[in-house]
Amino acid sequence: MIPLADTAIKTEPRAATAWRSAGPARRSTRTLRVRVSGALVALTVLAALLVPPLVQLDQQAVDLAAKLLPPSWEHPFGTDDVGRDLLLRCVYGLRVSLLVGVAAALAATVVGTAVGAAAGALGGWFDRGIMRLVDTFSSVPHLLLGIFIVAMFRPGVWPVVVSVALTHWLSTARIVRAEVLSLRSRPYIDAAVSGGASRWRVAVRHLLPGVLPQAALAAVLMVPHAMWHESALSFLGLGLPTHTASLGTLIQSARGSLLAGQWWPTLFPGLFIIVPTLAIAGLAGAWRERINPRRRSELML
8 A cells, every 4th residue: 555645745746737737828828819819900900901902993883783692702702782792892891990990099098098197197176076077978878978979970980080089088097097096106206206306297207108008008909999889880870971881881781681681791791890809809918918917817898
Protein backbone atom coordinates (compact mmCIF):
# COMPACT_ATOMS: atom_id res chain seq x y z
CA MET A 1 0.00 0.00 0.00
CA ILE A 2 1.30 3.49 -0.96
CA PRO A 3 1.43 5.87 1.98
CA LEU A 4 -1.01 8.78 1.93
CA ALA A 5 1.84 11.26 2.05
CA ASP A 6 3.45 9.75 -1.07
CA THR A 7 0.11 9.91 -2.91
CA ALA A 8 -0.24 13.58 -2.09
CA ILE A 9 3.29 14.25 -3.24
CA LYS A 10 2.69 12.47 -6.57
CA THR A 11 -0.69 14.06 -7.34
CA GLU A 12 0.15 17.63 -6.31
CA PRO A 13 2.47 18.41 -9.27
CA ARG A 14 -0.14 17.05 -11.71
CA ALA A 15 -2.81 19.38 -10.30
CA ALA A 16 -0.42 22.29 -10.33
CA THR A 17 0.50 21.55 -13.96
CA ALA A 18 -3.17 21.49 -14.98
CA TRP A 19 -3.71 24.80 -13.17
CA ARG A 20 -0.73 26.43 -14.89
CA SER A 21 -1.78 25.18 -18.34
CA ALA A 22 -5.07 27.08 -18.13
CA GLY A 23 -3.24 30.39 -18.44
CA PRO A 24 -1.56 29.77 -21.82
CA ALA A 25 -4.75 28.24 -23.23
CA ARG A 26 -6.70 31.32 -22.22
CA ARG A 27 -4.07 33.59 -23.74
CA SER A 28 -4.10 31.57 -26.96
CA THR A 29 -7.89 31.89 -27.22
CA ARG A 30 -7.66 35.62 -26.58
CA THR A 31 -4.95 36.02 -29.24
CA LEU A 32 -7.06 34.13 -31.79
CA ARG A 33 -10.06 36.29 -30.99
CA VAL A 34 -8.05 39.47 -31.44
CA ARG A 35 -6.60 38.29 -34.76
CA VAL A 36 -10.00 37.29 -36.14
CA SER A 37 -11.56 40.54 -34.96
CA GLY A 38 -8.71 42.57 -36.44
CA ALA A 39 -9.00 40.76 -39.77
CA LEU A 40 -12.76 41.37 -39.91
CA VAL A 41 -12.38 45.07 -39.05
CA ALA A 42 -9.65 45.47 -41.69
CA LEU A 43 -11.81 43.66 -44.27
CA THR A 44 -14.76 45.90 -43.41
CA VAL A 45 -12.76 49.12 -43.77
CA LEU A 46 -11.08 47.99 -47.00
CA ALA A 47 -14.40 46.98 -48.52
CA ALA A 48 -15.98 50.32 -47.64
CA LEU A 49 -13.02 52.30 -48.99
CA LEU A 50 -11.89 50.33 -52.04
CA VAL A 51 -14.90 48.53 -53.54
CA PRO A 52 -16.89 51.62 -54.66
CA PRO A 53 -13.95 53.22 -56.55
CA LEU A 54 -12.71 49.93 -58.04
CA VAL A 55 -16.02 48.40 -59.10
CA GLN A 56 -17.28 50.44 -62.04
CA LEU A 57 -20.94 49.58 -61.58
CA ASP A 58 -23.89 51.79 -60.76
CA GLN A 59 -25.36 50.59 -57.48
CA GLN A 60 -28.60 52.45 -58.32
CA ALA A 61 -29.03 50.75 -61.73
CA VAL A 62 -32.49 49.18 -61.98
CA ASP A 63 -33.01 45.89 -63.85
CA LEU A 64 -36.59 44.70 -63.41
CA ALA A 65 -35.84 41.54 -65.38
CA ALA A 66 -33.42 40.47 -62.63
CA LYS A 67 -35.41 41.44 -59.55
CA LEU A 68 -35.28 39.26 -56.44
CA LEU A 69 -32.83 36.76 -57.87
CA PRO A 70 -31.41 34.38 -55.21
CA PRO A 71 -27.65 34.32 -54.48
CA SER A 72 -25.61 33.03 -57.42
CA TRP A 73 -22.14 33.37 -58.97
CA GLU A 74 -23.24 36.45 -60.89
CA HIS A 75 -24.91 38.02 -57.83
CA PRO A 76 -23.35 36.49 -54.66
CA PHE A 77 -25.90 38.20 -52.38
CA GLY A 78 -28.76 38.10 -54.87
CA THR A 79 -30.73 41.12 -56.06
CA ASP A 80 -33.34 43.36 -54.46
CA ASP A 81 -36.92 44.10 -55.52
CA VAL A 82 -35.85 46.28 -58.46
CA GLY A 83 -32.94 44.13 -59.67
CA ARG A 84 -30.01 45.94 -58.02
CA ASP A 85 -27.01 43.86 -56.93
CA LEU A 86 -27.23 43.37 -53.17
CA LEU A 87 -23.49 42.88 -52.61
CA LEU A 88 -22.71 46.27 -54.10
CA ARG A 89 -25.63 47.88 -52.27
CA CYS A 90 -24.49 46.39 -48.95
CA VAL A 91 -20.96 47.73 -49.45
CA TYR A 92 -22.30 51.21 -50.22
CA GLY A 93 -24.62 50.94 -47.22
CA LEU A 94 -21.73 49.88 -45.01
CA ARG A 95 -19.78 52.90 -46.23
CA VAL A 96 -22.56 55.31 -45.24
CA SER A 97 -23.20 53.58 -41.90
CA LEU A 98 -19.48 53.63 -41.03
CA LEU A 99 -19.33 57.34 -41.86
CA VAL A 100 -22.26 58.03 -39.56
CA GLY A 101 -20.86 55.79 -36.82
CA VAL A 102 -17.33 57.22 -36.82
CA ALA A 103 -18.45 60.87 -37.08
CA ALA A 104 -21.07 60.48 -34.34
CA ALA A 105 -18.66 58.58 -32.07
CA LEU A 106 -15.95 61.24 -32.41
CA ALA A 107 -18.39 64.09 -31.76
CA ALA A 108 -19.95 62.34 -28.76
CA THR A 109 -16.52 61.50 -27.33
CA VAL A 110 -15.31 65.10 -27.60
CA VAL A 111 -18.44 66.44 -25.87
CA GLY A 112 -18.48 63.71 -23.22
CA THR A 113 -14.76 64.04 -22.46
CA ALA A 114 -14.99 67.81 -22.09
CA VAL A 115 -18.07 67.67 -19.85
CA GLY A 116 -16.84 64.75 -17.74
CA ALA A 117 -13.35 66.20 -17.27
CA ALA A 118 -14.75 69.59 -16.29
CA ALA A 119 -17.19 68.03 -13.82
CA GLY A 120 -14.53 65.86 -12.20
CA ALA A 121 -11.87 68.57 -12.07
CA LEU A 122 -14.03 71.42 -10.78
CA GLY A 123 -16.24 69.41 -8.45
CA GLY A 124 -18.68 71.11 -6.09
CA TRP A 125 -21.96 72.51 -7.38
CA PHE A 126 -20.79 72.31 -11.00
CA ASP A 127 -20.16 68.57 -10.72
CA ARG A 128 -23.51 67.97 -9.02
CA GLY A 129 -25.40 70.02 -11.61
CA ILE A 130 -23.73 68.29 -14.56
CA MET A 131 -24.39 64.84 -13.14
CA ARG A 132 -28.06 65.67 -12.51
CA LEU A 133 -28.29 66.82 -16.13
CA VAL A 134 -26.68 63.57 -17.29
CA ASP A 135 -29.08 61.53 -15.15
CA THR A 136 -32.06 63.43 -16.58
CA PHE A 137 -31.09 62.78 -20.20
CA SER A 138 -30.14 59.17 -19.41
CA SER A 139 -33.66 58.51 -18.11
CA VAL A 140 -35.02 59.06 -21.64
CA PRO A 141 -34.45 56.14 -24.06
CA HIS A 142 -31.75 56.96 -26.60
CA LEU A 143 -33.86 55.93 -29.57
CA LEU A 144 -36.83 58.03 -28.47
CA LEU A 145 -34.63 61.08 -27.93
CA GLY A 146 -32.90 60.45 -31.27
CA ILE A 147 -36.26 60.31 -33.06
CA PHE A 148 -37.22 63.66 -31.52
CA ILE A 149 -33.95 65.29 -32.66
CA VAL A 150 -34.03 63.85 -36.20
CA ALA A 151 -37.66 64.89 -36.65
CA MET A 152 -36.61 68.55 -36.43
CA PHE A 153 -34.46 68.27 -39.59
CA ARG A 154 -34.84 67.03 -43.12
CA PRO A 155 -33.64 63.43 -43.68
CA GLY A 156 -29.91 63.27 -44.32
CA VAL A 157 -26.56 62.03 -43.02
CA TRP A 158 -25.63 64.95 -40.78
CA PRO A 159 -28.94 65.17 -38.87
CA VAL A 160 -28.45 61.50 -37.98
CA VAL A 161 -24.85 62.21 -36.88
CA VAL A 162 -26.03 65.09 -34.68
CA SER A 163 -28.84 62.97 -33.24
CA VAL A 164 -26.57 60.05 -32.34
CA ALA A 165 -23.85 62.33 -30.94
CA LEU A 166 -26.27 64.24 -28.71
CA THR A 167 -27.71 61.03 -27.27
CA HIS A 168 -24.42 59.14 -26.71
CA TRP A 169 -22.08 61.58 -24.94
CA LEU A 170 -23.65 60.78 -21.57
CA SER A 171 -21.87 57.46 -20.97
CA THR A 172 -18.52 58.95 -21.99
CA ALA A 173 -19.04 61.84 -19.56
CA ARG A 174 -19.66 59.40 -16.71
CA ILE A 175 -16.59 57.32 -17.56
CA VAL A 176 -14.29 60.34 -17.87
CA ARG A 177 -15.62 61.92 -14.65
CA ALA A 178 -15.04 58.69 -12.69
CA GLU A 179 -11.50 58.45 -14.08
CA VAL A 180 -10.77 62.09 -13.19
CA LEU A 181 -12.01 61.57 -9.63
CA SER A 182 -9.73 58.52 -9.38
CA LEU A 183 -6.73 60.48 -10.68
CA ARG A 184 -7.35 63.40 -8.32
CA SER A 185 -6.48 61.17 -5.36
CA ARG A 186 -3.07 60.20 -6.77
CA PRO A 187 0.06 61.50 -4.98
CA TYR A 188 1.48 63.24 -8.03
CA ILE A 189 -1.68 65.37 -8.34
CA ASP A 190 -1.31 66.43 -4.72
CA ALA A 191 2.33 67.23 -5.39
CA ALA A 192 1.41 69.37 -8.40
CA VAL A 193 -1.20 71.29 -6.43
CA SER A 194 1.20 71.78 -3.51
CA GLY A 195 3.79 73.08 -5.95
CA GLY A 196 1.46 75.91 -6.94
CA ALA A 197 0.02 74.52 -10.20
CA SER A 198 -3.35 75.99 -11.15
CA ARG A 199 -6.46 73.89 -11.71
CA TRP A 200 -6.21 74.51 -15.45
CA ARG A 201 -2.59 73.34 -15.56
CA VAL A 202 -3.35 70.25 -13.49
CA ALA A 203 -6.32 69.39 -15.70
CA VAL A 204 -4.45 69.84 -18.99
CA ARG A 205 -1.05 68.41 -18.01
CA HIS A 206 -2.06 65.58 -15.69
CA LEU A 207 -5.78 64.74 -15.69
CA LEU A 208 -6.60 64.91 -19.41
CA PRO A 209 -3.73 62.62 -20.56
CA GLY A 210 -4.79 60.13 -17.90
CA VAL A 211 -8.36 59.86 -19.20
CA LEU A 212 -7.56 59.74 -22.92
CA PRO A 213 -7.18 55.91 -23.08
CA GLN A 214 -10.60 55.40 -21.53
CA ALA A 215 -12.14 58.08 -23.76
CA ALA A 216 -10.60 56.52 -26.86
CA LEU A 217 -11.92 53.09 -25.85
CA ALA A 218 -15.39 54.57 -25.35
CA ALA A 219 -15.18 56.13 -28.84
CA VAL A 220 -14.26 52.80 -30.44
CA LEU A 221 -17.12 51.01 -28.71
CA MET A 222 -19.51 53.79 -29.69
CA VAL A 223 -18.98 53.25 -33.42
CA PRO A 224 -21.06 50.02 -33.71
CA HIS A 225 -23.57 51.47 -31.25
CA ALA A 226 -23.98 54.50 -33.51
CA MET A 227 -24.31 52.22 -36.55
CA TRP A 228 -27.15 50.36 -34.83
CA HIS A 229 -28.93 53.62 -34.01
CA GLU A 230 -28.55 54.90 -37.57
CA SER A 231 -29.96 51.62 -38.85
CA ALA A 232 -32.89 51.82 -36.44
CA LEU A 233 -33.70 55.42 -37.42
CA SER A 234 -33.43 54.64 -41.12
CA PHE A 235 -35.55 51.51 -40.67
CA LEU A 236 -38.26 53.69 -39.11
CA GLY A 237 -38.04 56.09 -42.06
CA LEU A 238 -36.61 58.96 -39.97
CA GLY A 239 -32.91 58.70 -40.77
CA LEU A 240 -31.50 58.72 -44.26
CA PRO A 241 -33.64 59.11 -47.40
CA THR A 242 -34.95 55.86 -48.83
CA HIS A 243 -32.92 56.22 -52.04
CA THR A 244 -29.66 56.43 -50.04
CA ALA A 245 -28.01 53.05 -49.55
CA SER A 246 -27.47 52.50 -45.84
CA LEU A 247 -27.84 49.28 -43.92
CA GLY A 248 -31.00 50.56 -42.24
CA THR A 249 -32.69 51.62 -45.48
CA LEU A 250 -31.77 48.28 -47.11
CA ILE A 251 -33.46 46.33 -44.33
CA GLN A 252 -36.43 48.69 -44.36
CA SER A 253 -36.96 48.26 -48.10
CA ALA A 254 -36.69 44.46 -47.81
CA ARG A 255 -39.59 43.98 -45.40
CA GLY A 256 -42.05 43.05 -48.14
CA SER A 257 -39.61 40.60 -49.69
CA LEU A 258 -39.10 38.84 -46.36
CA LEU A 259 -42.85 38.35 -45.95
CA ALA A 260 -42.94 36.87 -49.47
CA GLY A 261 -40.24 34.33 -48.62
CA GLN A 262 -37.18 36.06 -50.13
CA TRP A 263 -34.76 36.02 -47.20
CA TRP A 264 -31.56 37.33 -48.81
CA PRO A 265 -32.47 41.07 -49.05
CA THR A 266 -32.82 41.11 -45.25
CA LEU A 267 -30.14 38.63 -44.18
CA PHE A 268 -27.06 40.13 -45.82
CA PRO A 269 -27.56 43.77 -44.72
CA GLY A 270 -28.19 42.43 -41.22
CA LEU A 271 -24.91 40.50 -41.33
CA PHE A 272 -23.13 43.68 -42.44
CA ILE A 273 -24.31 45.23 -39.16
CA ILE A 274 -23.67 42.27 -36.85
CA VAL A 275 -20.21 41.17 -38.05
CA PRO A 276 -18.48 44.60 -37.71
CA THR A 277 -20.14 45.06 -34.33
CA LEU A 278 -18.76 41.78 -32.98
CA ALA A 279 -15.33 42.45 -34.52
CA ILE A 280 -15.02 45.92 -33.00
CA ALA A 281 -16.25 44.62 -29.65
CA GLY A 282 -13.58 41.89 -29.73
CA LEU A 283 -10.78 44.38 -30.41
CA ALA A 284 -12.10 46.80 -27.80
CA GLY A 285 -12.28 44.02 -25.20
CA ALA A 286 -8.62 43.16 -25.78
CA TRP A 287 -7.71 46.85 -25.59
CA ARG A 288 -9.56 47.18 -22.27
CA GLU A 289 -7.72 44.19 -20.86
CA ARG A 290 -4.43 45.85 -21.78
CA ILE A 291 -5.16 49.28 -20.26
CA ASN A 292 -7.02 47.91 -17.22
CA PRO A 293 -6.06 44.26 -16.60
CA ARG A 294 -7.82 44.10 -13.23
CA ARG A 295 -11.24 44.33 -14.91
CA ARG A 296 -10.89 41.86 -17.77
CA SER A 297 -14.41 40.55 -17.58
CA GLU A 298 -16.07 43.94 -18.12
CA LEU A 299 -16.88 45.51 -21.45
CA MET A 300 -18.34 48.98 -21.74
CA LEU A 301 -21.29 49.13 -24.13
